[in-house]
Amino acid sequence: MSALDAVRARQSWSKVDDTAPSREELLTYVAAAGRVADHSSLRPWRLIELRGSDREALGAAIAKAEGDKSPSSKPLRAPLLIAVVASFRKSEKVPHWEQEAVASGVAHMLSLLLDEAGWGVLWRTGSYTRSKAVAKAHGLEKNEVLLGWLYVGKKPAGKKPGRRKAVDARKLLTRMPKKKSKK
Numbered sequence: 154m155s156a157l158d159a160v161r162a163r164q165s166w167s168k169v170d171d172t173a174p175s176r177e178e179l180l181t182y183v184a185a186a187g188r189v190a191d192h193s194s195l196r197p198w199r200l201i202e203l204r205g206s207d208r209e210a211l212g213a214a215i216a217k218a219e220g221d222k223s224p225s226s227k228p229l230r231a232p233l234l235i236a237v238v239a240s241f242r243k244s245e246k247v248p249h250w251e252q253e254a255v256a257s258g259v260a261h262m263l264s265l266l267l268d269e270a271g272w273g274v275l276w277r278t279g280s281y282t283r284s285k286a287v288a289k290a291h292g293l294e295k296n297e298v299l300l301g302w303l304y305v306g307k308k309p310a311g312k313k314p315g316r317r318k319a320v321d322a323r324k325l326l327t328r329m330p331k332k333k334s335k336k
């Protein structure tokens with residue numbers, strides 16, 4: 154499949170079955186996704202695999218962040234969650250927003266590779282994404298923030314994801330405004 158075909162075919166899957174890609178398979182995609190454009194090659198990102206009871210630990214952290222008594226069941230919606238972490242490096246030249254753009258690019262690229270390999274993916278966040286409790290559960294350092302989680306699992310047989318609106322490229326690709334001539 155060409156890159157163009159893979160991007161055109163990609164869709165998010167909100168419901169997935171209970172089978173997940175192995176760590177070995179993931180390593181291949183992560184190494185490829187890490188090839189995104191990266192100013193000064195800072196590698197300002199890392200990923201954390203959440204499987205099995207890790208998801209329950211996240212559910213407990215979400216509850217703590219939200220002030221709820223019982224753990225959130227949200228992380229149980231897929232067998233594998235991949236936490237996307239921006240790890241800011243010290244740099245005179247590359248501000249944090251550029252480093253977040255790199256981490257975000259890795260997540261988009263990884264989503265595409267997983268989708269193309271037949272796995273269902275949905276990037277999710279929530280008001281708790283940057284809470285203290287959730288950061289602690291992931292063991293984040295002071296220079297790190299979460300960009301959310303890729304929820305990954307097997308695409309359910311015989312089902313299709315929701316329909317997507319077509320992208321109006323002519324409207325979204327424009328030119329610089331013309332300078333007004335002085336009268």
Ligand SMILES: Cc1cc2nc3c(=O)[nH]c(=O)nc-3n(C[C@H](O)[C@H](O)[C@H](O)COP(=O)(O)O)c2cc1C
Pocket residue numbers: 163164165166275276277278279300301317
């Ligand atoms: C940073 C980020 C956070 C997102 N958070 C959520 C979320 O919490 N819940 C959700 O339903 N979709 C979320 N989305 C959108 C879905 O991942 C998905 O892109 C959307 O449902 C559209 O589906 P499509 O990717 O097939 O076009 C998020 C996307 C991004 C990039």
